[in-house]
Amino acid sequence: MNKPWLSQYPTGVPAEVNTGLYPSLVQLVDHALSTHAAKDAYVFMGKRYSFAQIDMWSRAMAAYLQSLGLKTGERVAVMLPNVPQYPVTVAGILRAGYVVVNVNPLYTPRELEHQLKDSGAQAIIILENFAATLQQVLERVPTRHIVLATMGDLLGLVKGALVNYVVRNARKLVPAYALPQAVGFKAALKQGQVRPVKPATVGPDDVAVLQYTGGTTGVSKGAVLLHRNLVANLLQAQAWYQPALKKITDGEQIVTVCALPLYHIFAFNANMLLALHMGGCNILIPNARDIPALLKALSTERFHSFPAVNTLFNAIANHPDFATVNWSSLKISVGGGMAVQSGTAKLWLEKTGCPILEAYGLSETSPAATCNPVDITAWTGSIGLPMPNTDITLLDDDGQPVPLGEPGEICIRGPQVMAGYWQRPDETAKVMTADGYFRSGDIGVVDARGYFKIVDRKKDMILVSGFNVYPNEIEDVLSQHPGVLEAAAIGVADEHSGEAVKVVVVKRDPALTEDGVRQWCETNLTGYKRPKVVEFRQELPKTPVGKILRRELRG
DSSP, X not given: OOOGXXXXXXXXXXXXXXXXXXXXXXXXXXXXXXXXXXXXXXXXXXXXXXXXXXXXXHHHHHHHHHHTTOOTTOEEEEEOOSSTHHHHHHHHXXXXXXXXXXXXXXXXXXXXXXXXXXXXXXXXXXXXXXXHHHHHHGGGSSOOEEEEEOTTTTSOHHHHHHHHXXXXXXXXXXXXXXXXXXXXXXXXXXXXXXXXXXXXXXXXXXXXXXXXXXXXXXXXXXXXXXXXXXXXXHHHHHHHHHHHHTTSOTTOOOEEEEXXXXXXXXXXXXXXXXXXXXXXXXXXXXXXXXXXXXXXXXXXXXXXXXXXXXXXXXXXXXXXXXXXXXXXXXXXXXXXXXXXXXHHHHHHHHHHSOOXXXXXXXXXXXXXXXXXXXXXXXXXXXXXXXXXTOEEEEEOTTSOBOOTTSOEEEEEESTTSOSEETTOHHHHHHHBOTTSOEEEEEEEEEOTTOOEEEEEESSOOEEETTEEEOHHHHHHHHHTSTTEEEEEEEEEEETTTEEEEEEEEEESSTTOOHHHHHHHHHHHSOGXXXXXXXXXXXXXXXXXXXOBOHHHHHO
């Protein structure tokens, strides 16, 4: 197979890496936490946490979960933002031999119910801020064990109590809830600390994570990521970063800004797992939308790596407090999740001296598939080159390779590609070719050097600030409104989020208002899926067989 991109790899980046370095993430976690015991693993609200502390707490969490009687391979949901409880919980779940189910904390009851039912999660670790959502669905889901965390759990007695008081009373961020059966996070750790941990019997082909992603049918599907998929991808990323890592002073610990949500596959691997493996430290940012707080957290830290999405780079670079941070140590700025815009890339380079490396991947690819070389001196406008051990081909609608320079569907083969969709062989068959390529649904072109560029999207997915939004899901929710006859959802350009959701509605009830549509969406859809634009029409354009022509609505 011709791989022209290999000749473009910077010196020191191998064509192949040994992706079998660890038999599973359990060995990676065990090795990292013991090897780097004395180093800082996380910084959160000014408090530092060592690898040794994460080791101790995650063992306790593993022992507690095992004491619930869950069998190896059971699914455990995690509904936490970027707080130290997140990495403790994930390490605990993996060490106990269970499967991590990442849940967006901002999900509505409808979305949470689907994910807990679909995954069959027996237990959930959740922040109290979102407990009211869980309470609404608990009777209808298989989840029986609840561990309830608070923002201040791991901040120490005085600071923890103060933070919890502010979160609950000053900011009113904890809606009233009643979950009498829940066990507090600190109580669970206390119980686990006096119990032994039974070593997990998992291997490379066992499931590590169910990463939920939108479905073309409007149903969110769990991408089945095996231990070997995630191990391979973090080792691919480490190899890719080598030329930039060499610029860090010998012996200095690599520090990464963790502003992306850890429940998103980009941060899960690029922040948490990669830093674990390399003995690096993550600065945890609990709410990246709060730019002043983010910049304040960074103003006292020295950091080298910053994975983010275009909207975040843009918001930071344009903020009046930008200069309060020392950017001189920044060596790697990786843009993923959505297209990096040229204006943002130019401004970021001007202000930090560190170019944004645009990368590309999906939940189904653990996530990294391509990235620009870390030795570039300016933004390229492409998604870069395939990672080591990765092959990418562009196929037409008949599954045949397209000629050089012609657009085709980006299809990815490599050790990071998922095993399939959780309990959905029909959906898996739609996206996997007979010879093992994953069909991304994105249309790209490649040049003679092997640089890929996305030119279109085959599927109707809308990309809002790096999150996939599927029109079918929004249309399905709107169709349940008694005042809606039919509806279509499309993506429209948005200067802040790249794309935003627009819905076009045909009324059943003439009294239906824009506010009515918005309130219905607020109840049933998490923030980034809600329409920014609502338009009413007499009818929707359709094909002769009655399929809605979203393309015409965009036009």
